[in-house]
Amino acid sequence: MPLRSLKRPFFARSVHEVAPELIGATLLIDDVGGRIVEVEAYHHTDPAAHSYRGRTERNAVMFGPPGFAYVYRSYGIHWCLNFVCEPEGSASAVLIRAIEPLEGLAKMRRRRKLTEERLLCSGPGRLAEAMGITIVHSGLALDRPPYEIYARATEPEIVAGVRIGITKAAELPWRYGLKGSKFLSKPFQER
DNA sequence: TATGAGATCAACT
């Protein structure tokens, strides 16, 4: 099926608009990837956001134009992928937390040394390892190789909930997921 | 199934 490629203006909006619209979109890096099933929004006024305390060497790309990738090292070992967005021109991003693997399965399994498909990309660190994301992917435009992002074909059912693994502003319901997906890093509380 | 340690880096106090 023909898919519409997402260009940089797509990201030039509030994280709160962009984040839910990314659910169901397809993300590929060097032809490896799949369907986005879980993201979290980090607004620059949010104490949990890296950019909350201002610009540092690490988070500099968050202060750049929207539509670029921000990759950082988490807990010293993992890499995490973010898409920079634009409320008021600076420093908000969407963390990509999980995808449903669709393309390049063999490559992902090799990188992860794992056969179970459900765990290949269900979590920010796992996703980055499976897709081969490192600091060299930080600061690159999202509408140019090696990145390819395609809009979803139909509107999926989306669930929202509180974010995961953070201590500041932990109550804000800025985590979004594809309802019923097996590939979520953790189930959402339905109510 | 559930808890706990360890890996290891940049920012912050």
Add this chain to the structure above:
DNA sequence: GTTGATCTCATAC
């Protein structure tokens, strides 16, 4: 020196 947008492995119930 401590903490964190994490994950894996080991050990215990």
